[in-house]
Amino acid sequence: MTILLFGVTKDIIGSPSLSIPSTHINGRKLPKNVGELRQFLGKAYPELNKLSSLAIAVNNSYADDKTEVNSYDEIALIPPVSGG
Amino acid sequence: MIPSLSKYQRQINLESFGLDSQLKLVxxxxxxxxxxxxxxxxxxxxxxxxxxALGLMDNDTIALHNLHRQVLYTEAEVGQSKVQVAAAKLRKQNPQTSITVLPAYFTKDNALETIKDYDVIVDASDNFATRYLINDACVILNKPFVYGALHDFEGQVSVFNHNDGPTYRCLFPKMPQAEEIPNCDENGVLGVIPGIIGSLQALEVVKVLTGVGEVLSGKLLIYNGLSQENRLIQFNADPKNKRMQQLANSYGYAPCSMDLNLDATAFLALDHPKQVIDVRSTEEFEENHWEGAVNIPLPSLDEALDQIDFKTPIYLVCQSGKRSAQAAQQLVQTHPDAKIYSIGGGMNQISMLCH
Structure with missing residues (x-):
């Protein structure tokens, strides 16, 4: 699963994208939907939990927490940005 | 052709634009x-x-560090009002345009009155408080607005509240809190990036006004200046965000460029400031305070507004200047015209200078 990072999420995670291997590591359960993905990423990068609004897109469409995610999906983390 | 329209000849010549669209713009x-x-x-x-007709709204003045990206202004104009300088140059660029200068910040008190006579609003602000306020005011008065925002080499563009289309809150329901996401270009910005994003916003305004092309409604464009990659994210309207009837009680913090900070040295040079408010805790206040200061701890500030005289300058102080800055941001939301100052460095700085 490829996760593209935008705005401040790129700074928090420290790279423009993230890859979650399809086989589980450390016995950790892999996220099946967007809600689980939020928790999964929040554990690895606690700074993400502080964001009041963080849109997640699955294959370029805005997704709610119930949207299923699969290993071949392209995910994007999109926080609001403010500069002008 | 009407003579005054001849200067638009080259865009009127575009088959899918034509005279009809030009007349709509005019x-x-x-x-x-x-x-x-x-x-x-x-x-x-x-x-x-x-x-x-263009309305130009901003209360900021031109600063030297603006010039690398705000390419309408020159070094000789540093310190002058942005809207006044811009209006003078735009009038020369196109004398036919009716330009209204609005030298004020967009606040809860003037929001609805300001936008009511316009067809399209452009969100070219630099802070979340203003962006959420623009969204809410546009939803209430049913106006489309063209959004543009930046982070480093990245930009976002969308058209919100266009016909039945989604709003800013459909994408980002809750306003980020202070410190959560860099606000007001704290992160730095490469000069040309706002030029690109602003130009895309101008294009969307033209599409909304003329109906030419496909308006970027229900889609967020994310532009990456480093890779030259564009990405379109589709999203839907959440009906509850379209039903908003009134503005929120507060939009958090004030416009970035509003200068609420007063140097401790400048404060000490004042001749008996009448209204000094210490926003530290009662315990801290009892330990030491400025003679004549009134203690209103920051957490109870909102309930103590009746103890403050907003017609007299307000000097806010705390230990280091952090809480008083927050207090100043809070007060300016409800009283944008009051003279509100946060004393930089707080009691620490004052005691250092007094010794």
């Missing part, structure tokens, strides 16, 4: 909120292309 009124990095290209292009 008949339109657009409000640009923020005359900084985004607002400058928006204003220049809309003015050149023949939008009939």
């Amino acid at each position: 008949d339109s009124q657009v409000l640009i909120i923020g005359l900084g990095g985004l607002g400058v290209p928006v204003a220049q292009y809309l003015n050149a292309m023949g939008v009939g």
Whole structure:
């Protein structure tokens, strides 16, 4: 699963994208939907939990927490940005 | 052809644009909120292309560190009002445009009154408080608004509240809190990036006004200047965000450029400041305080507004200047015209200077 990072999420995670291997590591359960993905990423990068609004897109469409995610999906983390 | 329209010949010649679209532009009124990095290209292009009336709203002055991206302004104009300088130049660029100068910040108190006569609003601001306020005011009065925002080499563009389309809150329901996400270009910005994003906003304004092309509604464009990659994210309207009837009680913090900070040295030079408010805890206040200061701890500030005289300058102080800065931001939301100052460095700085 490829996760593209935008705005401040790129700074928090420290790279423009993230890859979650399809086989589980450390016995950790892999996220099946967007809600689980939020928790999964929040554990690895606690700074993400502080964001009041963080849109997640699955294959370029805005997704709610119930949207299923699969290993071949392209995910994007999109926080609001403010500069002008 | 009507002689005054001959200057638009080259865009009228575009088959899918034509005289009809040009006449629609000439008949339109657009409000640009923020005359900084985004607002400058928006204003220049809309003015050149023949939008009939432009409202320019900002209360900021030109600073030297603005010039690398706000390319309408020059070094000789540092310190002058952005909207006044911009209006003078835009009038020369296109004398036919009716330009209204609004030298004020967009606040809860003036929001609805300001936008009501415009066809399209451009969000060219640089802070979340203003962006959420623009969204809410536009939803209440049913106005489309063209959004543009930046983070480093990245930009976002979308058209919100266009017909039945989604709003800013459909994408980002809750306003980020202070410190959560860099606000007000704290992160730095490469000069040309707002030029690109602002130009895309100008293009969307033209599409909304003329109906030419496909408006970027229900889609967020994310532009990456480093890779030259564009990405379109589709999203839907959440009906509850379209039903908003009134503005929120508070939009958190004030416009970035509003200077609420007063140097401790300048404070000490004042002749008996009448209203000094210490926003530290009662315990801290009892330990030491400025003679004549009134103690209103920051957490109870909102309930103690009746103890404050907003017609007299307000000097806010705390230990280091952090809490008083927050208090100043809080007060300016409800009283944007009051003279509110946060004493930089707080009691620490005052005691150091007094010894």
